[in-house]
Amino acid sequence: MSARSWPVAAWAQGYRRSLLVPDSIGALTAWALIVPECVAYAQIAGVPVQNAFYAAPVALIAYALFGTSKFLIVGATSAAAVLSNATVAGLSTDPQKIAVLSAALALIAGAVLIVAGLARLGFLADFLAEPALIGFLFGMALTIAVRQLAKIVGYSSGDGNFFARLWHLLAHIGRWSAATVAVGVVALAVLLLLERFIPKLPAALVVLAAGIVVSAAAKLDSHGVEIVGKIPRAIPTPSWPDLPWHDWVTLAGGAVGVALVVFAESFSISSGFARASGDTVDASREMTAMGAANAAVGLFRGFAVSGSASRSAAAKGAGGASPMVSVVAAVVVLLTGAFLTPLFTDLPEPVLGAIVVVAIRSFFNVGEMRRYWRQDRPSFAIAATALIGVLLFDLLPGLLLAVALSLALFIGAASRPRVSKLGRLPGANVFGDIDEREALTPTPGMLAARPDAALFFGNATRVTSQITAFAAEGDPRPKVVVLDLGSSYHLGVPVLDELDELRQDLAKAGTELWLARVRAAVRPQLLDSALGTALGPDRMFDSVSLAADAFNRRDEDGS
Numbered sequence: 001m002s003a004r005s006w007p008v009a010a011w012a013q014g015y016r017r018s019l020l021v022p023d024s025i026g027a028l029t030a031w032a033l034i035v036p037e038c039v040a041y042a043q044i045a046g047v048p049v050q051n052a053f054y055a056a057p058v059a060l061i062a063y064a065l066f067g068t069s070k071f072l073i074v075g076a077t078s079a080a081a082v083l084s085n086a087t088v089a090g091l092s093t094d095p096q097k098i099a100v101l102s103a104a105l106a107l108i109a110g111a112v113l114i115v116a117g118l119a120r121l122g123f124l125a126d127f128l129a130e131p132a133l134i135g136f137l138f139g140m141a142l143t144i145a146v147r148q149l150a151k152i153v154g155y156s157s158g159d160g161n162f163f164a165r166l167w168h169l170l171a172h173i174g175r176w177s178a179a180t181v182a183v184g185v186v187a188l189a190v191l192l193l194l195e196r197f198i199p200k201l202p203a204a205l206v207v208l209a210a211g212i213v214v215s216a217a218a219k220l221d222s223h224g225v226e227i228v229g230k231i232p233r234a235i236p237t238p239s240w241p242d243l244p245w246h247d248w249v250t251l252a253g254g255a256v257g258v259a260l261v262v263f264a265e266s267f268s269i270s271s272g273f274a275r276a277s278g279d280t281v282d283a284s285r286e287m288t289a290m291g292a293a294n295a296a297v298g299l300f301r302g303f304a305v306s307g308s309a310s311r312s313a314a315a316k317g318a319g320g321a322s323p324m325v326s327v328v329a330a331v332v333v334l335l336t337g338a339f340l341t342p343l344f345t346d347l348p349e350p351v352l353g354a355i356v357v358v359a360i361r362s363f364f365n366v367g368e369m370r371r372y373w374r375q376d377r378p379s380f381a382i383a384a385t386a387l388i389g390v391l392l393f394d395l396l397p398g399l400l401l402a403v404a405l406s407l408a409l410f411i412g413a414a415s416r417p418r419v420s421k422l423g424r425l426p427g428a429n430v431f432g433d434i435d436e437r438e439a440l441t442p443t444p445g446m447l448a449a450r451p452d453a454a455l456f457f458g459n460a461t462r463v464t465s466q467i468t469a470f471a472a473e474g475d476p477r478p479k480v481v482v483l484d485l486g487s488s489y490h491l492g493v494p495v496l497d498e499l500d501e502l503r504q505d506l507a508k509a510g511t512e513l514w515l516a517r518v519r520a521a522v523r524p525q526l527l528d529s530a531l532g533t534a535l536g537p538d539r540m541f542d543s544v545s546l547a548a549d550a551f552n553r554r555d556e557d558g559s
Contacts, residue, residue, distance in 0.1 A: 026320020
């Protein structure tokens with residue numbers, strides 16, 4: 001791989017100095033979220049807090065080197081932390097062993113993603129339909145919001161899915177901390193007002209700094225307001241996970257699941273930002289980038305990382321517009337882990353919660369859901385199912401449900417292609433769908449049909465059944481059926497067998513099968529099949545019009 005082919009070369013060579021200030025502000029905003037969230041996600045993953053600080057700067061740098069999104073911020077997330085803990089928790093109860101297992105899990109998942117990315121398997125992301133993606137992101141934002149709401153009201157949201165957590169909060173409204181609610185509401189109001197009236201000001205950073213100052217001066221913790229508290233210092237150093245071979249093998253299956261979820265979650269976020277800003281992201285390189293980030297944190301005693309919706313949105317909202325945000329954030333996080341963790345001791349939890357809620361509000365895509373409802377009810381159903389799936393089953397199964405819905409949508413559409421009846425434009429050798437243009441007329445005695453999708457084992461039977469039905473409906477019955485295969489660039493053995501059965505069924509009723517627009521890549525395999533042997537090259541034509549001309553000549557000759 002040449003230096004110029006690296007994603008970092010593409011953005012670094014054209015980087016404008018004018019972006020450094022907004023990128024630095026975006027990085028500081030992301031940093032303000034990364035540091036306290038490292039504490040929370042390390043606890044979720046079941047590893048010491050310092051392990052999150054080992055991983056954070058390494059993940060940021062790795063993604064900046066290999067990623068293709070301008071806005072994605074990579075690091076510890078709730079989804080990745082939960083999945084990591086679920087995978088390793090059954091293997092040991094020793095916190096130190098769990099930390100080593102978590103690092104090994106990230107390393108294996110990273111290797112899986114790197115191999116998949118180099119094999120150009122990013123096309124798998126194309127099967128994540130946009131309605132499913134919209135629904136997943138909406139549900140993810142609501143799930144994050146209800147967890148942050150617990151910080152804003154000063155009472156635990158409990159366990160379970162979105163609805164269980166929300167009900168737990170509402171059922172215990174009398175136990176909410178008045179002082180915490182006041183701090184959270186003021187923080188929300190100031191954030192929204194600053195964004196509305198002074199959009200160029202880094203609202204999240206201003207509110208965070210003000211929150212720390214006010215908290216220290218007024219001793220908010222003595223009034224019942226939770227603060228982040230002491231964060232241990234940590235400097236990342238490389239360390240190979242020292243595990244016996246059987247532990248590596250045991251982790252392999254779970255690592256594949258981690259790799260799938262990490263990529264799907266990250267790509268859904270990066271592609272969402274790309275669409276909103278008119279950019280593009282390369283799915284295969286995103287696979288490689290997420291693989292590099294996870295492999296790197298695995299080598300620095302971290303745990304699985306993914307793209308963060310809240311941090312990415314916060315950095316972008318503060319002005320960040322390039323991967324330099326990740327580079328600057330990595331430097332600041334590294335310095336923080338080494339020297340500056342005491343600065344965050346007095347940070348109020350409700351302020352942190354307010355910053356996250358405001359940062360993710362762009363994912364509450366009500367307008368798009370309304371558009372689906374008005375214009376495309378099936379897409380609305382898919383989006384709503386993905387959304388509800390996330391709310392009912394949490395992020396990980398909800399994401400898998402979104403992927404499953406996308407695959408079902410693809411398979412359903414691919415397995416039900418429309419078969420068009422073709423007619424000729426009078427005075428020209430042009431054939432088209434007779435249902436779309438009234439001027440097109442069918443050739444008497446000949447049925448020309450075209451499947452409006454590539455044939456494969458999942459739709460061949462449906463297509464041949466439609467063609468058989470068209471032939472049976474003909475009055476009089478057509479002497480020849482010309483099948484246009486121009487949409488098919490590959491015909492496997494099952495499809496060729498199905499077409500041969502069509503030939504035989506038509507022949508029983510006195511109708512011949514001819515083929516038109518057989519692609520060059522398909523022709524050798526076709527000629528070597530039973531179908532090709534039965535038809536011969538004389539019944540294969542470069543176009544439907546040539547087939548029609550041959551039929552008319554034969555019909556005129558009476559043969």
